[in-house]
Amino acid sequence: MRLFPKTRLGKLRFALLLAVPISLGAGFFHFTNMPGESFAGPFEPLSPEEAALSVRLSEHVTRLAGGIGARDVTRPEALESAARLILAAWTEMGYEVREQEYDSQGTAVRNLFVELPGASARGEIVVVGAHYDTAYGSPGADDNASGVAALLELSREYAPSSPAPRTPARTLRFVAFVNEEPPHFWKETMGSGVYADLCRSLDEDVVAMVSLESLGYFDAGAGSQRYPWPLNHFYGDRGDFIAFVGSTSSRELVHECIATFREHAAFPSEGIAAPIWIPGIGWSDHLSFDLAGYPAVMVTATAPFRNRNYHRLTDLPATLDYERMARVVAGLSSVVEALTRPPATAE
Numbered sequence: 001m002r003l004f005p006k007t008r009l010g011k012l013r014f015a016l017l018l019a020v021p022i023s024l025g026a027g028f029f030h031f032t033n034m035p036g037e038s039f040a041g042p043f044e045p046l047s048p049e050e051a052a053l054s055v056r057l058s059e060h061v062t063r064l065a066g067g068i069g070a071r072d073v074t075r076p077e078a079l080e081s082a083a084r085l086i087l088a089a090w091t092e093m094g095y096e097v098r099e100q101e102y103d104s105q106g107t108a109v110r111n112l113f114v115e116l117p118g119a120s121a122r123g124e125i126v127v128v129g130a131h132y133d134t135a136y137g138s139p140g141a142d143d144n145a146s147g148v149a150a151l152l153e154l155s156r157e158y159a160p161s162s163p164a165p166r167t168p169a170r171t172l173r174f175v176a177f178v179n180e181e182p183p184h185f186w187k188e189t190m191g192s193g194v195y196a197d198l199c200r201s202l203d204e205d206v207v208a209m210v211s212l213e214s215l216g217y218f219d220a221g222a223g224s225q226r227y228p229w230p231l232n233h234f235y236g237d238r239g240d241f242i243a244f245v246g247s248t249s250s251r252e253l254v255h256e257c258i259a260t261f262r263e264h265a266a267f268p269s270e271g272i273a274a275p276i277w278i279p280g281i282g283w284s285d286h287l288s289f290d291l292a293g294y295p296a297v298m299v300t301a302t303a304p305f306r307n308r309n310y311h312r313l314t315d316l317p318a319t320l321d322y323e324r325m326a327r328v329v330a331g332l333s334s335v336v337e338a339l340t341r342p343p344a345t346a347e
Contacts, residue, residue, distance in 0.1 A: 031248070031274040032234045035255050036262035038241065038269050046323060053153060054326035060089075060149035061216065062317045064132070065141035071134045072181065076107050079178065082132045082148075083110055086176045089152050090114050094160030100198065104179055104189045111191050113175040116158050116168055121342045124170040124205050128154060128336055129192065129285055130212040131180030135311040142307055142315055146216035148176060150329045154212075154336055168340035170207065177285050192285035196292040208253055208339045209296035211286035214303040214310075215242070215328055216320035226305045228279040231272070239306035241268035242328050246286065246297040247276050253295040260338045265331025267324070280305060299332065 046054065064071070064082055071082045090097045095114040102109065118124065130147030134140030155174040158166045177191035184190045192211075199206050218240055219225075225239035226232070244261070246254040251273035258271040276282040276290070283303070286296035301307070309315040 032231075032270075032272050034244075034271040035259040038262065039266050040268065043327070044266065046326060050326045050330055053329060054322045056153060057146075057149045057216075057325050057329065058317070058320075058322045060152055061141050061145040061320060061322075064145035064148060065139040065315070066317050069139045070137050071132060071140065072136055073104055073107050073109065073133075073179070073184075074136065079107075079109065079133060083112060083176070083178070086112055086132060086148065086152070090155065090159075090174075092161070093156060094162075095155070100195060102189075102194055104184070109178045109191070111175060111177050111195050113173050113195075114155060116172045118169055118171040118340070119167050120169045122171050124207045124342060125173060125199075126168070126170050126336070126339045127173045127175055127199075127206055127209040127289070128212065129175040129177055129195075129209065131177040131191065131285055133178055133181050133191075134315075135181045138311050138313060138315050139317075140315055141309075141317045141320055142217045142301070143214045143303055143310060144180070144212075145317075146214060146301075146320060146325060147212035150212045150215050150325070150332065151176060153329055154333060157333060166337065168337075169342055170340045172336070172340050180285055186287070190285075190288060192288035193291075196288040196294065199289075199294070200292045206289065206294040208256075209286055209289040209294055210257070210332075210336070210339070211284045211296065211298040212332075213284040213286075213298050213300040214307065215299065215301055216322070216325045217301050217303075217307040217309070218321045218324045219306060224306060225302070228305075231278070235270055239302065241270050242331075243300050243302055244269065244271040244297055245281060245300060246273045246295075247281060247290050248273055250286075250290060250295045250297055254297050257297050257299070257335050257339070260335045261331045264334035265327065267327045267331055299328075 068081045071078045087097050100111040130151040131144050132148050179191040220240040244258040254273040284298045286298040289296035304310040
């Protein structure tokens, strides 16, 4: 049997056959190679602070997904109830809540946000956001009451009512977006798109955007995690990790976020910065900011690639793991804090 071709044409074809998989492998290694080491091993018991955080996260999710349920423009009362719940939570924390109202298919909807002016770099803005609407008919516990719960708890650490509120060097905004789900996704009525366009029209310097997307579903069983091809060749098959995801243009931010998370959080993590044509890379509000020219990253438990309740009636509060979710949010607290420090003042 001849292993290697002898003609010039045959050698060229053979070289091309080798070059394609090698190039693809090298490219995806570049996309998936991340700084730091993912945590492995048994968890320590939750600290008292993390245990309390776990309870609060569960309460937020239960109010949104259990008390209100499906939240979309076909249910404007429910969508508005969710907005009022978020507004009330931030008001109770001592924030002055601002809103961006616009028309969506004949219904008035709104993005809600709070802002902490930067102490030394006010013109540099970090946005942390999550969408509060759901897919049609779904209670949306994971997608995305879990993201809203994380948003509220991360904002609590900077709240005026906190006993020792953090003071960011950069301006920090927490934003609750409306209309992330279809039929608005990637359309002009998408809440994060409307907000990102406003930032761009004001020529604001958004140095980082973090989208909190479906953070509460974990499954450590073999075969519980799925991926679009060819990512299945680069990651394990257990859905026990949190992912940091961005486009190739946001690679530096993805690296910064996952490096900080791995330094401070004892929780498994994976990351990827890849072209948005790969399924899942652009599936959240971070894409709106990416398309507006801002660096953006999604933090996610990978939603449909793990959670079989995705966009279904079964996406209920009882399906989420609030202890793991608390560990993730505690780690993200360090990520947000690091992002609000300009490089010149970073330790």
